[in-house]
Amino acid sequence: MIALVLGGNGFIGSHLVDKLLAKGHRVRVFDKYEEHYRRPLAGVDYRFGDFGNRGLLADALDDIDTVFHLINTTLPKTSNDDPAFDVQSNVIETLFLLEQCVSRKIGKLVFTSSGGTIYGRPAALPIAEDSPTEPECSYGITKLTIEKYLALFNHLYGLDYTIVRPSNPYxxxxxxxxxxxxxxxxxxxxxxxxxxxxxxxxxxxxxYIYVDDLAAGIYKAATMAAPERIFNLGSGxxxxxxxxxxxxxxxxxxxxxxxxxxxxxxxxxxxxxxIALARKALDWAPVxxxxxxxxxxxxxxxxxxxxxx
Ligand SMILES: NC(=O)c1ccc[n+]([C@@H]2O[C@H](COP(=O)([O-])OP(=O)(O)OC[C@H]3O[C@@H](n4cnc5c(N)ncnc54)[C@H](O)[C@@H]3O)[C@@H](O)[C@H]2O)c1
Missing domain, CATH: 3.90.25.10 (UDP-galactose 4-epimerase, domain 1)
Incomplete structure (x- = not known):
């Protein structure tokens, strides 16, 4: 696999990069900043830029077969302060990414959504993937909107994607x-x-899910052939x-x-x-x-x- 990890210098992304390297894959990272807690890793092709810089993002997609999208410009708590910014910087810029993935025939796109915000107040516990989605913050609405566009791009253009909905990683x-x-x-x-x-x-x-377990689940979402496209990743x-x-x-x-x-x-x-679906279809379990x-x-x-x- 030649993987592009968008947001690969962040908390979850850096653990996913470790996982990909350990599995022997070629890794490119696109991020605004360097990793905060580590020096750059040997063997990683780092590209720096803002997700909204379409020229730099397009360059970073050259020769890539698998894209992991972990960039998010807002947090659940603060996203309601400026919903227009949330939509512009996440939804609109992700639409550009999806168009690029289609025109470049990218093999797989894995999107990191959110298990903690898109369901809203659960009617029943534990929450399964097909539970009602009633987000109570802009962050959850933009995550859900991107999920819907992924399904649309699959329907219209055959884009292959998988969505993971992590709980609370630490x-x-x-x-x-x-x-x-x-x-x-x-x-x-x-x-x-x-x-x-x-x-x-x-x-x-x-x-609460330990970040290595989450990274293992995101990796499995890219590599396991499963008919399902949406997976909760939590401790259960x-x-x-x-x-x-x-x-x-x-x-x-x-x-x-x-x-x-x-x-x-x-x-x-x-x-x-x-997390029953991820256990069965991805052969994954938190350890x-x-x-x-x-x-x-x-x-x-x-x-x-x-x-x-
Ligand atoms: N941490 C959580 O609790 C949690 C839970 C569920 C889902 N998620 C999702 O997982 C993904 C990764 O989260 P994280 O906790 O690792 O966050 P993080 O902030 O540690 O990492 C995100 C990375 O994206 C980069 N980034 C942000 N805006 C950018 C921009 N405009 N252009 C380029 N790079 C940009 C940051 O520099 C950072 O390195 C996000 O999509 C987030 O919404 C996180």
């Missing part, structure tokens, strides 16, 4: 001082001896924030103080994904336990602290 190279990823953010606060902040009573339930189990804090205490041996704040209206009470994953993430954060001291 792990090394996720920003511990960022605003996304409860486990990394909580561990970052513990490492800095700051209290963990929880909005509400801590009983909000999410589906729900954990409350209070359970995460307990696991953090056990793994790190630290006190992990918690400050509870007022509940946020936009937090859906419970989400976890049904990292919550404790092991938290331990690996903690190692990364401690190493980061040592480097910065």
């Amino acid at each position: 792990g090394s190279r996720q920003n511990p001082a960022g605003i996304q990823g409860a486990i990394s953010v909580f561990l970052g606060r513990v490492a800095r001896n700051e209290p963990i902040e929880i909005w509400g009573d801590g009983e909000v339930v999410r589906d 189990a729900g954990h409350s924030l209070n359970q995460i804090v307990e696991a953090i205490r056990t793994v790190t041996g630290r006190d992990a103080r918690v400050e509870y704040r007022a509940k946020r209206a936009f937090d859906v009470p419970q989400i976890y994904l049904d 990292t336990s919550l404790e092991t994953g938290i331990g690996k993430t903690w190692q990364f954060i401690e190493e980061l602290q040592r480097r910065n001291d």
Whole structure:
């Protein structure tokens, strides 16, 4: 495979790049920035540019047979601030990518959608791929719109695609001082001896998947021949924030103080994904336990602290 990873220098993309290299594939990365936590890797063809720079993007597609699309210009929490920007920079620019993939006869396009936002408030748990989609943020609407255009381009022009809908990934190279990823953010606060902040009573339930397991699933989405096109990728189990804090205490041996704040209206009470389809059709399963994953993430954060001291 000659793979182009759009957003390959980000959190999930960098782990997918590792997976592709380990499997012996040729890898090109297109990203706006260098990797934040590592030096450039030998053997990767890095191309830098904005997703909206169509000339640079077209150049990066030369000779590629498989495209992994992991660029997203917004976050769920902030996407409602400027929906027009969200649509322009994600939907419209992805349409250009799809046109290029058709005209260049690209073999496969794997799109990273979102299991956490496109379903909205689930009617039943765990959420299967054919559950109703009622996103409650612009980010979820643009992800879903791109999913629909992929189906249209397949129908009209035969574009071969697979969609993955990850739950809540965590792990090394996720920003511990960022605003996304409860486990990394909580561990970052513990490492800095700051209290963990929880909005509400801590009983909000999410589906946490270790990033290596997610990267393995994205890889399988490109390489397994399956008639289905949409796959949830999660752990398949729900954990409350209070359970995460307990696991953090056990793994790190630290006190992990918690400050509870007022509940946020936009937090859906419970989400976890049904991953039966990916298990069967992609022959994929997450293998990292919550404790092991938290331990690996903690190692990364401690190493980061040592480097910065
Ligand atoms: N992290 C999550 O919780 C999560 C959950 C579900 C789905 N996803 C999706 O997975 C994908 C990867 O997410 P991530 O967590 O690795 O994010 P990330 O921000 O760590 O990585 C995204 C990468 O894309 C690059 N990028 C962003 N805008 C760009 C632009 N305009 N032009 C060129 N490059 C640009 C960034 O530089 C970054 O390296 C995204 O599509 C995201 O929506 C993430």
